[in-house]
Amino acid sequence: MVENHSQSYVYSPFARLLHWLIAGLIFAQLIIGWTMPDVHHDTLPTGEIAWHLGVGAAIVAVMAIRIIWRMTHAPEPAELSPQLRFASNATHWLLYTLLLVVPLAGWANASARGWMVNLLGVLPYPALAPKGSSTGMALGDIHSVLAWVLLAVIALHIAAALFHRFVFRDSVLKRML
């Protein structure tokens, strides 16, 4: 009985909505980040850069909801060997950490440049660093490097999901579809 239930477990509709919403926003944000013009000290936050700040503000809001939801709604663990369970938990923890640290570093950098960050053009976010702050400027470099780390961990995560589906042929991928 118990085994059957955990094999057919799927994440709740809201958890799945949040997962795929964040996935879409992150892919868009990486593309915008790498195609937008280089940012210099006199750059204005217009065009693609404005899009990056707007999508970034949405990521911050959705991640705040997602973390609160996850802390109050633990999913049923997948049936995995102890080693795979450890690898899976470690990757998910790393993803959550990067999904928090990367946007916060970008936001602090935007504040240090004196750029306003707001949600859907209406809800202003507070500045995370004073204008001209050297820490805020350094966080811009950290943001850029960690965006690559995030991409690498996402690639590992997707490879693992496909491995479950096509090599192990288990029901792990179905849990999130």
Ligand code: HEM
């Ligand atoms: C930007 C892209 C993505 C990010 C940031 C991301 C992030 C995450 C995170 C943080 C979790 C843990 C959920 C939790 O337990 O609270 C998760 C679970 C999951 N993700 Fe993704 N994901 C992404 C894309 C994908 C893609 C493209 C697939 C499928 C090919 C996928 C398949 C899954 C599956 C199957 C789970 C559930 C694993 C389990 O039940 O243990 N994800 N994802």
Ligand code: HEM
């Ligand atoms: C997970 C979410 C995010 C991802 C994946 C991401 C990704 C990127 C990428 C790839 C770049 C270009 C780096 C380069 O040219 O080497 C970048 C730059 C930048 N991002 Fe983000 N970003 C995210 C969230 C945010 C947020 C929330 C903000 C602000 C509200 C933001 C503000 C910036 C700024 C100001 C730069 C220019 C940094 C500099 O050149 O010093 N980003 N981001």
